Every structure is written in structure tokens, then in C-alpha cells.
Amino acid sequence: MPDRRADQDGAASRGAWWFGVLLxxxxxxxxxxxxxAARVWWLPVRASEQAPMVDGILDALFVIGLVFxxxxxxxxxxxxxxxxxxxxxxxxPPLTRMPGIGAIIAVLVLVIADATVLALSERDxxxxxxxxxxxxxxxxxxxxxxxWQFRYPGPDGRxxxxxxxxVTSGNPFGMDPDxxxxxxxxxxxxxxxxxxxxxxxxxxxxxxxxxxxxxxxxRLKQDAVPGRPVTVWTTPDRAGTxxxxxxxxxxxxxxxxxxxxxxxxxxxxxxxxASQRAAIPPxxxxxxxxxxxxxxxxxxxxxxxxxxxxxx
Ligand SMILES: [Cu+2]
Numbered sequence: 001m002p003d004r005r006a007d008q009d010g011a012a013s014r015g016a017w018w019f020g021v022l023l024x025x026x027x028x029x030x031x032x033x034x035x036x037a038a039r040v041w042w043l044p045v046r047a048s049e050q051a052p053m054v055d056g057i058l059d060a061l062f063v064i065g066l067v068f069x070x071x072x073x074x075x076x077x078x079x080x081x082x083x084x085x086x087x088x089x090x091x092x093p094p095l096t097r098m099p100g101i102g103a104i105i106a107v108l109v110l111v112i113a114d115a116t117v118l119a120l121s122e123r124d125x126x127x128x129x130x131x132x133x134x135x136x137x138x139x140x141x142x143x144x145x146x147x148w149q150f151r152y153p154g155p156d157g158r159x160x161x162x163x164x165x166x167v168t169s170g171n172p173f174g175m176d177p178d179x180x181x182x183x184x185x186x187x188x189x190x191x192x193x194x195x196x197x198x199x200x201x202x203x204x205x206x207x208x209x210x211x212x213x214x215x216x217x218x219r220l221k222q223d224a225v226p227g228r229p230v231t232v233w234t235t236p237d238r239a240g241t242x243x244x245x246x247x248x249x250x251x252x253x254x255x256x257x258x259x260x261x262x263x264x265x266x267x268x269x270x271x272x273x274a275s276q277r278a279a280i281p282p283x284x285x286x287x288x289x290x291x292x293x294x295x296x297x298x299x300x301x302x303x304x305x306x307x308x309x310x311x312x
Pocket of ligand 1: 210212246247249254
């Protein structure tokens with residue numbers, strides 16, 4: 001029987017060698033596909049001063065993950081390929097009470113990797129939610145099925161009074177019709193304008209279900225929760241028109257919940273704001289918003305805007 005045993009061992013070590021080669025080939029193929037994907041499907045162009053810090057965290061995560069992934073695959077493949085027929089079957093070493101130096105190093109490496117990611121993300125989190133600069137442009141954002149609505153203050157920088165009892169589908173901010181300041185507030189649908197280089201403070205909430213206000217180019221994503229306004233700020237630093245999406249599955253029309261953010265020069269922004277103010281009817285009641293809504297809302301929303309007009 002010794003010859004047959006030797007044959008079996010030889011076949012087993014050849015099988016192990018090929019398995020090790022397969023693992024290394026898979027490793028190379030996945031690394032190559034990563035670099036192809038990174039060139040073709042990577043994140044869209046950055047358009048805010050805060051975007052590089054978010055990308056920095058992503059890069060750190062990828063590098064740490066890459067090191068562990070490559071190390072784990074090599075650690076598996078190399079012993080397989082070096083397996084000798086004479087080595088006999090693998091027998092795991094007995095468990096001892098004290099961890100070996102290798103285990104301690106592994107735990108330390110994991111703790112350091114975790115601490116690095118935590119430190120980076122905490123630093124950027126606090127920066128994102130720190131008090132905004134005083135000269136920031138203030139915008140209120142309300143998400144609803146299935147659109148984003150924005151409110152800008154009047155020329156004096158004031159937002160009119162709001163109250164929950166005025167909230168209707170045509171008046172999502174609950175603007176009080178008796179407050180003259182509301183007559184100067186500009187409300188837009190699925191279109192937000194900001195100024196390049198000027199910080200913008202977004203107060204984000206929702207009217208019906210939880211949405212998520214997502215500006216991919218700004219690397220800004222914030223849940224919009226009914227009854228719980230959250231304030232974040234960012235500084236657009238690249239002129240252009242970028243996408244706004246909802247990043248939280250919020251109903252059958254979720255995919256239609258898209259808009260644009262226009263980053264423009266101070267002059268272009270002032271001209272746009274003037275055109276918006278000029279479009280407010282002299283009566284200046286929030287009912288005007290309902291008519292504006294009807295013009296801007298996608299098909300299927302006429303009914304709700306009409307209901308709001310009737311209610312006023
Ligand atoms: Cu949504």
C-alpha cells in the first residue's frame with residue numbers, strides 16, 4: 001500500500017498548489033477590476049470645500065481594506081502552494097491559554113486601523129455640524145413624496161413665521177399667511193441655487209416620510225426626518241449644475257425625487273433671486289406658492305396643489 005499512499009499525497013499537494021494559484025489569480029483579477037471600476041464608475045466630480053475630507057475617509061477605508069484583503073489572500077495561498085507531500089495531513093496546534101505574539105499583533109493592527117477611521121470621521125463630523133459662518137446663505141429644505149422644496153429668506157434675511165397648522169401639500173413649510181415677511185420668501189421646487197465660495201446652511205426636514213437629501217457632488221447626505229429639522233452646512237466651490245437625489249427609499253415614486261443644485265457666481269445668483277421675487281404675486285400670500293407649485297410640479301401633483309389653493 002505505500003505506493004498508493006504516496007500517489008494520494010502527491011495528488012493532494014498538486015491540488016493544493018493549484019488551489020493556491022487560483023486564489024492568487026482571483027486576488028489579481030479583483031485588484032485589476034477595482035482599478036477599472038475606480039476609473040469608470042467612481043464618485044462624481046467634487047463641488048464643495050468639504051468633499052475632499054469625505055473622500056479622504058473613503059480613501060483611508062479602501063487602503064486599509066486593501067492591505068487586509070491582500071494579506072489574507074496571500075496568507076491563505078502561500079502555505080497551500082508550499083505544502084509538501086511528506087508533510088502529511090494538517091494537524092492544528094493545541095489551543096493554549098496565552099495568545100501568541102502573532103495574535104497580539106493582529107489585534108493591535110485592527111485597533112489602530114479602527115482608531116484611524118474613527119479619528120478621521122469624528123474630525124470631519126464635528127466640522128460638518130459645527131456652527132456655520134455668519135455670512136452663510138440660509139435655505140430651508142423640505143422633502144416630500146416625491147419632490148424637494150426650498151425656501152429662501154427675504155431681502156432682509158428673514159424667514160417668515162411658520163406653524164404646523166398651516167402645513168398643507170401646497171404650503172409644505174407651514175408659512176403663516178398673516179406674516180408679511182412670508183410674502184418676501186422665495187419657494188422653489190426641485191431647484192436650489194447657491195453661490196460659489198459662499199457657505200450655505202441647509203435646514204432639512206420632511207413632510208411625510210423619512211427622505212434623505214443627497215448632494216453627491218458635495219459629498220453631503222442627510223436624512224430628512226418629519227418634525228425633526230437638522231442643520232448642516234457646506235461651501236460650494238465649483239460652479240455648475242449638479243444633481244440632487246433622495247437617498248432613502250421613500251415610496252413608489254422615490255426614483256422621481258430628483259432635482260438640481262445650481263452653483264453660480266454672486267451676480268448670477270442675485271439675478272436669479274430677483275427674478276424669483278418678481279414672480280411672487282403682489283398679494284404675497286402663501287397661496288401664491290401653490291400656484292407656483294402647480295407650474296413646477298411634475299405631472300400627478302396637480303391634485304394636491306389644487307387642493308391647497310382651494311383650502312386657502
Ligand atoms: Cu424621498
